[in-house]
Amino acid sequence: MSNQVDINYLDRCVELAAEALESGNPPFGSVLVDANDNVRYEGHNLTAGGDSTQHPEFAIARWAATNMTPEERAESTVYTSGEHCPMCAAAHGWVGLGRIVYASSSEQLSTWLDDMGVAQPPVATLPINSVVPNVTVEGPFPEQAEAIQLLQKQYHAGR
Numbered sequence: 001m002s003n004q005v006d007i008n009y010l011d012r013c014v015e016l017a018a019e020a021l022e023s024g025n026p027p028f029g030s031v032l033v034d035a036n037d038n039v040r041y042e043g044h045n046l047t048a049g050g051d052s053t054q055h056p057e058f059a060i061a062r063w064a065a066t067n068m069t070p071e072e073r074a075e076s077t078v079y080t081s082g083e084h085c086p087m088c089a090a091a092h093g094w095v096g097l098g099r100i101v102y103a104s105s106s107e108q109l110s111t112w113l114d115d116m117g118v119a120q121p122p123v124a125t126l127p128i129n130s131v132v133p134n135v136t137v138e139g140p141f142p143e144q145a146e147a148i149q150l151l152q153k154q155y156h157a158g159r
């Protein structure tokens with residue numbers, strides 16, 4: 001069940017995605033929140049340097065593996081501006097993180113890329129649950145997805 005708390009964290013993800021764009025990176029941002037509603041990690045995409053695995057969701061999985069117990073991980077929520085790619089969904093599943101709430105879906109991203117005449121990513125745009133069937137996933141959220149589409153347009157217009 002989503003609520004205003006979820007919406008607030010998604011809004012933060014949109015802010016982080018905007019920060020990514022400002023620093024020349026693709027607009028993706030994510031937040032890791034534990035069961036006590038503490039933000040444990042937040043970040044944005046850092047792939048502009050040439051390492052295409054520097055997604056915030058992947059960074060969250062690796063940070064959580066080092067810094068949280070298995071129980072803490074399972075009870076936490078990952079908020080993210082865009083639905084996890086298969087690499088990040090797999091990392092999320094391997095480290096046993098909990099619920100995922102995303103603003104815009106991979107299917108939406110794929111459609112936006114086609115509409116902009118931009119090539120599809122080299123990794124399939126699968127739904128998270130195709131990769132990790134047992135993770136609770138919520139999204140998309142229309143208002144935040146619209147904001148992300150705008151950031152995607154700005155990112156690709158500048159390339």
Ligand SMILES: Nc1nc2[nH]cnc2c(=O)[nH]1
Nearest residue numbers: 028045055082083084085
């Ligand atoms: N969810 C997500 N998808 C991406 N596709 C390309 N980069 C990213 C990223 O950082 N996050």
